[in-house]
Amino acid sequence: MRLSTAQSKAGALIEALPWLTSFRGATVVIKYGGNAMIEESLKEGFAEDVVFLHHVGLRPIVVHGGGPQISSALDKLGIESTFTAGLRVTTPEAMQVVRMVLTGQVNRDIVGLVNRRGPFAVGMSGEDAHLFTAERKYAIVDGEPVDIGQVGEIIKVDPGAVRALIDDGRIPIVSSVARGDDGEIYNVNADTAAAALAVALSAHKLIVLTDVEGLYANWPDDTDVIDKLNADELEAMMPALSSGMVPKMEACLTAVRGGVPQAHVLDGRVPHSLLLEIFTNEGIGTMVMP
Ligand SMILES: Nc1ncnc2c1ncn2[C@@H]1O[C@H](COP(=O)(O)OP(=O)(O)O)[C@@H](O)[C@H]1O
Numbered sequence: 001m002r003l004s005t006a007q008s009k010a011g012a013l014i015e016a017l018p019w020l021t022s023f024r025g026a027t028v029v030i031k032y033g034g035n036a037m038i039e040e041s042l043k044e045g046f047a048e049d050v051v052f053l054h055h056v057g058l059r060p061i062v063v064h065g066g067g068p069q070i071s072s073a074l075d076k077l078g079i080e081s082t083f084t085a086g087l088r089v090t091t092p093e094a095m096q097v098v099r100m101v102l103t104g105q106v107n108r109d110i111v112g113l114v115n116r117r118g119p120f121a122v123g124m125s126g127e128d129a130h131l132f133t134a135e136r137k138y139a140i141v142d143g144e145p146v147d148i149g150q151v152g153e154i155i156k157v158d159p160g161a162v163r164a165l166i167d168d169g170r171i172p173i174v175s176s177v178a179r180g181d182d183g184e185i186y187n188v189n190a191d192t193a194a195a196a197l198a199v200a201l202s203a204h205k206l207i208v209l210t211d212v213e214g215l216y217a218n219w220p221d222d223t224d225v226i227d228k229l230n231a232d233e234l235e236a237m238m239p240a241l242s243s244g245m246v247p248k249m250e251a252c253l254t255a256v257r258g259g260v261p262q263a264h265v266l267d268g269r270v271p272h273s274l275l276l277e278i279f280t281n282e283g284i285g286t287m288v289m290p
């Protein structure tokens, strides 16, 4: 009995061999969504996966969100908050809370979780070293531009500081706050920020962790998860997407059109979903290809 258990473990390791070979040295940008970081044991598992990737020779970079955490902080402070086309309408007052929660709280939490496993994680904000430069973004509703406050669209990425950290064997953990050339700070959707960084780094993969199995073909029906689609097929689906899936799938599209060979949307509620996606033959979630 004990031998067969041990053998199945060996089987899992051997199944990983071709993937370990092909992803050695690969740069992987992982978007960690606020909804995927609700439970303590899942957060621990996420940190373990990221450190595992590092030890087997990949170069992981984490870009994180924290939407639910921002909403709860705004709520406690009695600041009202709404979303338009999947983006938070961000007043100057709300922007201070967004920055405090993303860079001051969520970023530090993830850095702490990873660093319990070794001196790897270095936290940074998209504002640091001109990583993300943004300008004001307008949401498009029924074809018309709508003012949504201090929400940013990334117009320039300077990945120098991130590259230096990876070259030094570190794992950069990046919050999705950006600076503007106009002196403003901007709230950038974290999916969008992760895609921009993946393109700037010529990453091998963008992986987006969220709180659904992947992209559903007929949402709100959740029986049919699309396992694979190409950029043109995704583009055709875009007008039918709603809420948080809009920036997420736009991010996958931007990544693959920007030269990233694969973008994945995975269920962050599944323990060790990152390892399952990268090191098993089946993979999980939805994969977008160019
Ligand atoms: N076609 C779709 N497939 C899957 N989820 C969808 C779809 N359309 C809308 N959604 C919604 O998008 C949500 C994911 O976006 P969001 O809540 O912003 O996640 P995160 O915090 O991980 O960025 C899902 O929980 C689901 O409610």
Ligand SMILES: CC(=O)N[C@@H](CCC(=O)OP(=O)(O)O)C(=O)O
Pocket (backbone or CB within 6 Å): 032, 033, 034, 035, 064, 065, 066, 067, 068, 070, 086, 087, 088, 098, 151, 152, 176, 187, 188, 189, 190, 191, 244
């Ligand atoms: C402009 C905009 O909507 N910004 C997001 C930034 C955080 C984020 O994207 O978090 P998740 O990945 O957890 O959704 C927000 O304020 O909620």
